[in-house]
Amino acid sequence: MHGDWIRPAPYTTPFPETVGSAMTYGLHEGPCGRLYILLPWNGVNNFGYFNVGSPIWNSLPPLPGRAAGVGSNLCYLYWQDPPYPPISVIFCTKGNNTNEFWCYDISNNEWQRLEDIPGPVYQGSGMALATGDIGSYYGQLCANIYLLKGVTEPSGTNSEFYVYHFPLPIYPQGRNNWNPWERLPHFDGDHGSGADLTYRVSDNSLYAFQGNQNSANGVIGFWKYNISTRTWTRLSDYNNPRAPGAYQGSALGTWGVAGNEMIPQPPPMHDNIIYAFRGGGSRIFDAYSVPDDIWNYDLPDVPSWLAERIYHGSDLACGYIPFSGMCYMYAIFGEGYPNNPNYNVGAFWPGEDQPSGGQAVLSKISEQEMVRLSPNPVSEKVTFQFLVPHTSNTTVKIFDCSGKLINLISCPVQCQEVVWDTKNAKGEMVSSGIYFYSVKMEKKVAFGKVIIQR
Structure with a gap:
C-alpha cells in the first residue's frame, strides 16, 4: 500500500472542526460529487458542502435543535427506480447524549426528524448505510442504515447494534405502520469510546472498531459483520506498535474508519482497503488489507501542516470520482488545540498501479x-x-x-x-x-x- 496526502489542503472550512463534526461524500451530487460536512459551533449546527474540485463553501440550512456533539454521524443515500423520482438524502445522528435521528432531503433542501433512536447516543457510535442491502421489511422496500450505538457515559460501554429500515420510495404513511428500528446481534464483548463502523460494497459487510474495550493483551478489536447471515467475525486486531490499546477506559479518543461507503461500484484495488485514524490526539493513519487480513502501519501520518492532532469530530469519507478510476480519502480532523483549531479538509490519494491484493508497487x-x-x-x-x-x-x-x-x-x-x-x-x-x-x-x-x- 502506498500513497500520500495532497498538498496543500484542497478545502478549508468556514468554522472550526470540533466535537460533533462529521462528513459524508455525495457521489451523485454536483458535477464531481460533494463533501457534506456538519460543523457545530457556538450552539449552531452549521451544515454545508464543497463541490469536489472547488474550494467554495456552500451553506445549507443548519441541523435544527440542540447542538450536535460526541457521537454524531452522517451518511448519504441515493436511490432511483423509475417511475419513482430519485431519493437523495443524508442521515444524521446528533450524538451529545441525545436519541435524535435526522434526515436531510437534498432535493427539497430541508431537514426532517425521523423516529428516535432507542436510547441516547454518545461517544463510540458509528453509522453506515449498506447500499447493497436494499430489501423488504414488513412488505415495504427499504434501505438499511446500521448503527453501532455509542456509550452513554464517558467511561461506559455498550453492546447495542441496530438497523434502521428507511422506506423506498417514501410513502407518507410508511413511517406510521411499524417501528423502523430493529436490534441486531452484537459482537462478543462490549464496545466503547472510539468504536466506529463502515460498509464495504464488495462483500456486503460492515467493518467495526471495538473501541476501548480491548482483549486481554490490550489489542483493540476489529470485527466484520456479514449482513446476509447476521453474524460477526473477529479479524486481525488493530495493534499499531506506536499506540497499542491506547484507549482502554478513555473517553478522549475517537476512531474514524472508511472503506467505500456510499460508492456503488468502487475500483477493486481500493475496495480491498479500509483506512483508519487512530485518533486520541495522534496523527496516525493506517490501512487494513481485506484479502490478506493484515494491518499496514507504514502509511504516512497526517502531516502537521494539515492538522496537529486528530481528536473528537474527525471523520473519513472515501470519494470515488465517476468514470475516472480515481479514488480519494477525504478527511476532517476534529477538535484541534484551543489555540490552533483545525479548519483543513485533507485528501489522501492511494496512488496508481496498486493490485487488488494491496501489495505496494510504487514506493511513496x-x-x-x-x-x-x-x-x-x-x-x-x-x-x-x-x-x-x-x-x-x-x-x-x-x-x-x-x-x-x-x-x-x-x-x-x-x-x-x-x-x-x-x-x-x-x-x-x-x-x-x-x-x-x-x-x-x-x-x-x-x-x-x-x-x-x-
Whole structure:
C-alpha cells in the first residue's frame, strides 16, 4: 500500500472542526460529487458542502435543535427506480447524549426528524448505510442504515447494534405502520469510546472498531459483520506498535474508519482497503488489507501542516470520482488545540498501479522530496522541477476535478524539469480551477494539485 496526502489542503472550512463534526461524500451530487460536512459551533449546527474540485463553501440550512456533539454521524443515500423520482438524502445522528435521528432531503433542501433512536447516543457510535442491502421489511422496500450505538457515559460501554429500515420510495404513511428500528446481534464483548463502523460494497459487510474495550493483551478489536447471515467475525486486531490499546477506559479518543461507503461500484484495488485514524490526539493513519487480513502501519501520518492532532469530530469519507478510476480519502480532523483549531479538509490519494491484493508497487515519496512547482497558483505556464535523479522516462499526468486525464507529458532520462502550458491534450487552454497531477519516476510517485487563476 502506498500513497500520500495532497498538498496543500484542497478545502478549508468556514468554522472550526470540533466535537460533533462529521462528513459524508455525495457521489451523485454536483458535477464531481460533494463533501457534506456538519460543523457545530457556538450552539449552531452549521451544515454545508464543497463541490469536489472547488474550494467554495456552500451553506445549507443548519441541523435544527440542540447542538450536535460526541457521537454524531452522517451518511448519504441515493436511490432511483423509475417511475419513482430519485431519493437523495443524508442521515444524521446528533450524538451529545441525545436519541435524535435526522434526515436531510437534498432535493427539497430541508431537514426532517425521523423516529428516535432507542436510547441516547454518545461517544463510540458509528453509522453506515449498506447500499447493497436494499430489501423488504414488513412488505415495504427499504434501505438499511446500521448503527453501532455509542456509550452513554464517558467511561461506559455498550453492546447495542441496530438497523434502521428507511422506506423506498417514501410513502407518507410508511413511517406510521411499524417501528423502523430493529436490534441486531452484537459482537462478543462490549464496545466503547472510539468504536466506529463502515460498509464495504464488495462483500456486503460492515467493518467495526471495538473501541476501548480491548482483549486481554490490550489489542483493540476489529470485527466484520456479514449482513446476509447476521453474524460477526473477529479479524486481525488493530495493534499499531506506536499506540497499542491506547484507549482502554478513555473517553478522549475517537476512531474514524472508511472503506467505500456510499460508492456503488468502487475500483477493486481500493475496495480491498479500509483506512483508519487512530485518533486520541495522534496523527496516525493506517490501512487494513481485506484479502490478506493484515494491518499496514507504514502509511504516512497526517502531516502537521494539515492538522496537529486528530481528536473528537474527525471523520473519513472515501470519494470515488465517476468514470475516472480515481479514488480519494477525504478527511476532517476534529477538535484541534484551543489555540490552533483545525479548519483543513485533507485528501489522501492511494496512488496508481496498486493490485487488488494491496501489495505496494510504487514506493511513496513526498511531493517536497521529488518535485517542485513554480509558480503555483499559475496563470499561463507552470514548471515541474524534478529534485531526484532518474534513469528512465518520467511521466507527468494532469487531471481535471472530475478525475479525467486531460494531458500527459513524458520526459526523457535525466530531464530536470518540464513545463506545462496549462493546455489539454488538444492544445486548448483549460479554465481556471483546481487540477491534480501525478509525477511517476521509476518506482516512485508524487501527487499534488495545481491551481489555475486566469
